[in-house]
Amino acid sequence: MIRIKDIAEKANVSTGTVDRILHNRGRVAEDVRQRVLEIAEELNYKPNLLARALVSNKTYHVAALIADPSEDSYWQAPKEGIEKAEDELKQYGIRITKFFFDPVDADSFSTAANKVVSKAFDGILIAPLFYRQSLAYFNKWRRENIPFVLFNTHIPDYEPLMYIGQDSYQSGLLAGKLLHYGCSETATLAVIHIEEDILNSSHLIHKEQGFKDYFAQDGLANRYEILQIDLQSNSQQTIPQQLNHYFKSAGNINGVFVTNSKAYIIAEYIQQRKLQHIKLVGYDLIERNLHYLNSDMISFLINQNPKGQGYWGVQALADHLIFKKKNNPIKYLPLDIITKENLHYYIEADS
Amino acid sequence: MIRIKDIAEKANVSTGTVDRILHNRGRVAEDVRQRVLEIAEELNYKPNLLARALVSNKTYHVAALIADPSEDSYWQAPKEGIEKAEDELKQYGIRITKFFFDPVDADSFSTAANKVVSKAFDGILIAPLFYRQSLAYFNKWRRENIPFVLFNTHIPDYEPLMYIGQDSYQSGLLAGKLLHYGCSETATLAVIHIEEDILNSSHLIHKEQGFKDYFAQDGLANRYEILQIDLQSNSQQTIPQQLNHYFKSAGNINGVFVTNSKAYIIAEYIQQRKLQHIKLVGYDLIERNLHYLNSDMISFLINQNPKGQGYWGVQALADHLIFKKKNNPIKYLPLDIITKENLHYYIEADS
DNA sequence: TTGTATGCGTTATCAC
DNA sequence: GTGATAACGCATACAA
Numbered sequence: 005m006i007r008i009k010d011i012a013e014k015a016n017v018s019t020g021t022v023d024r025i026l027h028n029r030g031r032v033a034e035d036v037r038q039r040v041l042e043i044a045e046e047l048n049y050k051p052n053l054l055a056r057a058l059v060s061n062k063t064y065h066v067a068a069l070i071a072d073p074s075e076d077s078y079w080q081a082p083k084e085g086i087e088k089a090e091d092e093l094k095q096y097g098i099r100i101t102k103f104f105f106d107p108v109d110a111d112s113f114s115t116a117a118n119k120v121v122s123k124a125f126d127g128i129l130i131a132p133l134f135y136r137q138s139l140a141y142f143n144k145w146r147r148e149n150i151p152f153v154l155f156n157t158h159i160p161d162y163e164p165l166m167y168i169g170q171d172s173y174q175s176g177l178l179a180g181k182l183l184h185y186g187c188s189e190t191a192t193l194a195v196i197h198i199e200e201d202i203l204n205s206s207h208l209i210h211k212e213q214g215f216k217d218y219f220a221q222d223g224l225a226n227r228y229e230i231l232q233i234d235l236q237s238n239s240q241q242t243i244p245q246q247l248n249h250y251f252k253s254a255g256n257i258n259g260v261f262v263t264n265s266k267a268y269i270i271a272e273y274i275q276q277r278k279l280q281h282i283k284l285v286g287y288d289l290i291e292r293n294l295h296y297l298n299s300d301m302i303s304f305l306i307n308q309n310p311k312g313q314g315y316w317g318v319q320a321l322a323d324h325l326i327f328k329k330k331n332n333p334i335k336y337l338p339l340d341i342i343t344k345e346n347l348h349y350y351i352e353a354d355s
Numbered sequence: 356m357i358r359i360k361d362i363a364e365k366a367n368v369s370t371g372t373v374d375r376i377l378h379n380r381g382r383v384a385e386d387v388r389q390r391v392l393e394i395a396e397e398l399n400y401k402p403n404l405l406a407r408a409l410v411s412n413k414t415y416h417v418a419a420l421i422a423d424p425s426e427d428s429y430w431q432a433p434k435e436g437i438e439k440a441e442d443e444l445k446q447y448g449i450r451i452t453k454f455f456f457d458p459v460d461a462d463s464f465s466t467a468a469n470k471v472v473s474k475a476f477d478g479i480l481i482a483p484l485f486y487r488q489s490l491a492y493f494n495k496w497r498r499e500n501i502p503f504v505l506f507n508t509h510i511p512d513y514e515p516l517m518y519i520g521q522d523s524y525q526s527g528l529l530a531g532k533l534l535h536y537g538c539s540e541t542a543t544l545a546v547i548h549i550e551e552d553i554l555n556s557s558h559l560i561h562k563e564q565g566f567k568d569y570f571a572q573d574g575l576a577n578r579y580e581i582l583q584i585d586l587q588s589n590s591q592q593t594i595p596q597q598l599n600h601y602f603k604s605a606g607n608i609n610g611v612f613v614t615n616s617k618a619y620i621i622a623e624y625i626q627q628r629k630l631q632h633i634k635l636v637g638y639d640l641i642e643r644n645l646h647y648l649n650s651d652m653i654s655f656l657i658n659q660n661p662k663g664q665g666y667w668g669v670q671a672l673a674d675h676l677i678f679k680k681k682n683n684p685i686k687y688l689p690l691d692i693i694t695k696e697n698l699h700y701y702i703e704a705d706s
Numbered sequence: 707t708t709g710t711a712t713g714c715g716t717t718a719t720c721a722c
Numbered sequence: 723g724t725g726a727t728a729a730c731g732c733a734t735a736c737a738a
Contacts, residue, residue, distance in 0.1 A: 030723095054447070055409055055714070174696065358730095378733085403731050405732095409732080412713095
């Protein structure tokens, strides 16, 4: 392994000079600069990250801005991922402060983001559930050169350090495949959005589009009918009543794709109405879904590794802050297909 | 973060003394020993792994004993995983020497293992495909206190540092679920072993057992017929001929589970005979399988993350050698369900 | 039996 | 512009 000292000796300068060149701190003669850079290149110098991390025993304060797990248990997993990463990285000087907001309340998001802004953090991990509210903060952090990592929801064009999360469109395609495989040659399928403001959630639209595009491929187009259903509990009818209506008018529904983590609502309905033949695909390993996965009401859950999203988000910030490593600006986590039989590998994934 | 120095000050001794106590190097007064250990406990001392790795810039020589990828392309992935880990760990002093053997030749395994034994390595990663031949080496390494990690094939009772790999029985259950989900209320299914000496491969038996047990559960037992088929190309008939025979005598086969990475052989047969309605589940993301996965001849491939097995195997040795960390003695990697639509996350998984 | 000094590779400060 | 040098936390050789 080549050290700075090796480069220095070969170039007949001191380690201090080499260091200044390698870090672009100026105060060096141009010819020396050229020579040293050439030698570093030639020797294929790679800094020793251990030594670097050891010497810079600075504390880095990172803010994590996520939805409150007590409002929506889905957010428990990202929180755990963040905490796991913090645990591993705290000896390298990473400190994390978490800020929670209500996932259905844009104002609470802004309130939390304002708290973050008032504190001067070295890096920020954020799940920008609210598009419009997020933009101003992104601009501010970009101006101030504070690195921020997005996860769960992608908002391009604001140069985050990284986006970590799902490929929504692709997951819709996958859901299509799973229902197609489980249904006969011809079938009626429903895409159901539950308790969502669809127009404000581009990722739901992408999921639906992926699902529909799956069945638009050669030979499938006229054999499968795709319904789009919207369920909101705050209307005149309860959700089961609304479902009664849809299921009656559709005649016979063979498969259902729920675009968020609320598949358990459909599963419950299926169970009560004894419609077990309906294949059901949804998202996310939350407890109420797992219950129906284990009783075979839900066929498959697509897992977007929410814990991993939190974990890798913090790791990306650490790579940047501590190790000055460069990462890809985007990291899609695998779309894991979960069924009763492989579930436990994914919920015990603690190593 | 608590340092050795902090403990030393609190105990009114020097850092050298604390160090000797913490590492059990003796030459300390018993009362001092007690006091220091108490203080370390009380302060919750955690050694700084960075500093430790930095100072002990020893080179650790690790041997990796795997099957030759040019004999069976499945082994390309473990090899890549090993190389990826080596790349990450070489700055911490890990050097890996790879030894290849022919996966169908027990003698070549012994030859390779003998080479390993003659060299004095600090740690060994091994895929013990041949049970009987492996045992003597395990005993030797255990006697000499050389840590060895098993992957791909589990041989308990010899105290490896760790086993990393698949849970064969569970993967059989999973295959059962996938075929059950894709078939109608009643069906005939085949478990096919291809080119294997089954009696000598306990993991194939476990897979088959898991598969059968899936269909032994309540309500399924008398609706599904399970055939067991053995294919060997070195008999009088070609494999397609043998398949003709089985398929004819069975009447109608609706689904096939191939217990190793050779599902492509069945896929080819299905395609040529225009039996596309047959659902096919197999193992492993090798190129010939992927081709048929993409053309929908193969419905699902179960991935056992062979690259991850190599990678984590080396990591486990490094944790032990460099960081003196303790790991669980067993690590089952997730049984990933792969279909055309989520495939690319698993083959590009390089981050 | 105990304490001190030195070095690992990098960074940062300071004197020249 | 440049080159010594100290420091990060740990391990260890050697002096006491």
